[in-house]
Amino acid sequence: MNDKEKKELRKRIITSAYAYKTRRKRLFYSISIAASVMVILSIGFYQYxxxxxxxxxxxxxxxxxEIESANDVQLFLSGDKKVAIQNNNSSIAYQTSGREVNIADSLGKRQEIVLDDPNEFNTLIVPYGKRSKIVLSDGTMVWLNSGSKLTYPVTFKGKNREVFLTGEAIFDVSHNAEHPFKVLSKGHTIEVLGTVFNVSNYPDDNNIKTVLKSGSVEISYKSDSFFKSEEKTKITPGTMAVYNKARPQVNTKDVEVENYFSWREGVLIFKNNNLKYIMKKIGRYYNVDVNFQESELENETFSGHLNLKDSIESVLTTLQGATDFKYKVAKNGSLIINKLENME
Structure with a gap:
């Protein structure tokens, strides 16, 4: 082999070695980059x-x-944005994409809001004396009664559709067999697929009441049993489930369903209910405090319809026609209830 051939062979060897080294470096860099990407994605997944x-x-x-401190219906959006709706009745509807929400009141005023992040939670507060209807992004309709708060995702992700309720609401749940709908509260969960039901869960009440109009509902709650951590109760249409907050247990009974749904139409229906229960309903609806001067009056009963589209004076006059009480308005605006003969 002459010198020229030796030089050519050496050149090919060096070139091959360099190419092999370069391929190893590229492979190493590729593996490093891939590993870095996986770490970043893993961190992102973990954080999310x-x-x-x-x-x-x-x-x-x-x-x-606080519900008590609010004067208007308030919608809390992501990024500390808040929308106040100055009307007794309002309607709120989310687009399926979660990118826009439409707001209207009973006076015909409308506004459209573009949302920054469809993956966030929003909260709707309905103070005492107000009502509101909301259509969630899955099509579920919710009517919130006075003194209520609902927290919900702008768009539902994952297996379950979950909302958190304080107060009272009627749910007309959009059916989706693959994604159950859950109404959560402290130590208490209502699970449905597609149904119509009412939930009453005010902080100052001793019980959480669920009344089923159609479909099926399963109630889960923490157990006080040593042997299991959770209890479950299923109810059928026409049934009320009463969950005792102090002593975790559920009792069920048959009820006249419309008595628990009529407030949506501005009517309260009572059947042998005592005045304490009735006045609590009226107080929440009209945003007034009610004080009984004599405890005996609290147990007087009333049956009938009260039209909440009337003034509170008209509603109380209707009650007075069937019960033995008088009332007066205190300086702070609260109602003082007393017997006929004792009222000054």
Whole structure:
């Protein structure tokens, strides 16, 4: 082999070695980049799934948003945005995409709001004396009664559709067999697929009441049994489930369903209900405090219809025609209830 051939062979060897080394470096860099991407994605997945609070955690962390201090219906959006709706009755509807929400009141005023993030939670507060209807992004319709708060995702992700309720609401749930709908509260869960039901869960009540109009409902709650952590109760249409907050247990009974849904139409229906229960309903609806001067009056009963589209004076006059009480308005605006012969 002459010198020229030796030089050519050496050149090919060096070129091959360099190419092999370059391929190894590229492979190493590719593996490093891939590993870095996986780490970044893993961190992102962890942060999204573990840093983002559950709806229960979010609702409980926002308990500082007081129902009592609100004068208007308030919609809390992401990024500390808040919309006040100055009307007794309002309607709110989310687009399926979660990118826009439409708001209307009973006076015909409308507004459209573009949302920044469809993956966030929103909260709707309905103070005492107000009512509101909301259509969630899955098509579920919710009517919120006075003194209520609903926390919900702008769009539903994952297996379950979950909302968190304080107060009273009627749900007409959009059917989706693959994604059950759950109404959560402290220690209590209502699960449905597609149904119509009423839930009453005010903080100052001793019980959570669920009345089923159609479909099927399963109620889960924490057990006080040593042997199991959770109890479940299923109810059928025409049934009320009463959950005792102090002693975790559920009792069921048959009821006249419309008595628990009529407030949506501005009517209260009572059948042998006592005045204490009735006045609590009226007080919430008209946003007034009611004080009984004598406890005996609290147990007087009334049956009939009260039209809540009338003034509170007209409603109380209707009640007075069937019961033995008089009332007066105190300086602070509250109602003082007393017997006929004792009222000054």
């Amino acid at each position: 799934n573990f840093s983002k609070p559950s709806i229960t955690e979010f609702a409980e962390s926002s308990e500082g948003i």
